[in-house]
Amino acid sequence: MTKHTELGLSEEEVLDMYRIMLTARRVDERMWLLNRAGKIPFVVSCQGQEVQQVAASFALNREKDYTAPYYRDVGVVLALGMSIKELMLQAFAKAEDPNSGGRQMPGHFGSRKLRMLTGSSPVTTQVPHAVGVGLACQMNNDDAIAFVTLGEGSSNQGDFHEGANFAAVHKLPVIIMVENNQYAISVALNEQVACEKISDRAIGYGMHGETVDGNDPFAVYRSVKQAADRAREGSGPTLIEAVSYRLTPHSSDDDDRTYRSEEEVKQAKEKDGLISFREYLIAHNILTEENEKEMEQTIKSLIDEATDYADAAPYASPDTLFDGVYQ
């Protein structure tokens, strides 16, 4: 048995996973170019975290479950159904952006249609929100679950503890996935936490916890799938730590040379999960020279189209300033 068949994943599904990971990477790369060309104000990247984001999303019921993603989750929102055009509209902060109508920073996702809670700038606030959604699911006898992500640095906020604790006490259908990319802006992991694994904290809450290699789509998929099964059968929340590396500076406003070596980044790039997943797909004849070429071309033309559209789209009018303050 191959790794994917063992998990019940078809060739189409793994290829689709790869396509979305690659789309996330290419969208992100384009955003940096647009930022450097002065077209968009800000980029906060998913690069290095696409594999875990997409693999985790595929382990959810994407028709039914609720999510509260954080700002790096381009892979999650694409997997849940946000279009490239919608991503570009939010990057350009245009009126038509379905996330916030250009009112928030790029990367602050949210969509009623996709059952995705609107996120905001203060980190970790989404954790107790997702726990509230989990409680609502439980009260409504809805077998949907709430999936929430955050960075490892953000797991030091009080909101993390308060949300995780409540979820465990009430055995809520919640999955908390910490995307450990080794840095919180400039502050390295060992200055953020003293525990060996972020998932060690699960013991303190009385919930299941595990750490997985975020560059391994199968490990992430398995872990999230099992967590989703436990959540749906009433066995409560899970804390998953997906370990990878932030391949770009924190954001387009950051210069990472002041706090990490180029050598370290270079080594991490060699372990990029996108590369090993690609090799896996080629080895199993799922990705071929032709379909890869076609995939890249399709993604590129979709991004080109979305970029032109978003660039030309109008900004929100100042007349709308009072909209949404009250009913």
Next chain:
Amino acid sequence: MAQMTMIQAITDALRTELKNDENVLVFGEDVGQNGGVFRATEGLQAEFGEDRVFDTPLAESGIGGLAIGLSTQGFRPVPEIQFFGFVYEVMDSISGQMARMRYRSGNTMHAPVTIRSPFGGGVHTPEMHADSLEGLMAQQPGLKVVIPSNPYDAKGLLISSIRDNDPVIFLEHMKLYRSFRDEVPEEAYEVELGKAKVAREGNDVTLIAYGAMVQASVKAAEELEKDGVSAEVVDLRTISPLDIDTIVESVKKTGRVVVVQEAQRQAGIASQIVAEIQERAILHLEAPVLRVAAPDTVYAFTQAEEVWLPNHNDIVEKVNDVINF
């Protein structure tokens, strides 16, 4: 004397006090090796070591609590909150705890903490990164709230804040960080807390402002001058405690007042100043005291920022209203 931007003056004040008093500690998110996301603490860790200038985990409530504990043991913590919009995460530490240590302990403990934080609009950062939340702080007895409008004052006020024996919220308007330079003395000097400054003298109308609105008011005064209106500009520098004496003195001279704040209109410092003026100087007024403030919405999205933020034209308009009353 050196020419410095406001952010350089702030770094210089931190360096001066780190040198001057070994109990001064600087900490916060990314303030160490990285030198702060705005570079306010650049070079300080290299100069003073990791024990005195250090990064904290990403947890504002913890930063505030830590500062309180340290301050009760003789240290003078100068923590940074990366953006003042994130102050909500640490509100209890500040308003519920720090501000009340002295009162609660019957004057046996106090918290000489200076919290520095960037705030303010006009630099194309959206909500939570640009909000003017000084009013929240000013409502809490036990806190002092300081907002410099220029590099010279920034250094002197920050030194005074660090040396002060009560907690000070020191707010740095992002638009002023690098917008102009001033002569800033190299040595240590203090600018007294709780003292406003007459930034420009005039006889016909008083403009009361702080932070970035001081510049807007001075610009408005220059425009008004062309129409033969002589406007006095009072730079509050400290919004809590307010320097009522300087305000009232100017009001008595001009009889007409416009109060300017960048924050939303409702329940702001400007309202407080209007109330103080009518209580103390109503018989000197020739017209109602008017306010210039932002509309009562969440901080504007970038394309509406220009419209949303108060500017010198809004000030001129209100001045004409009080002149023609």
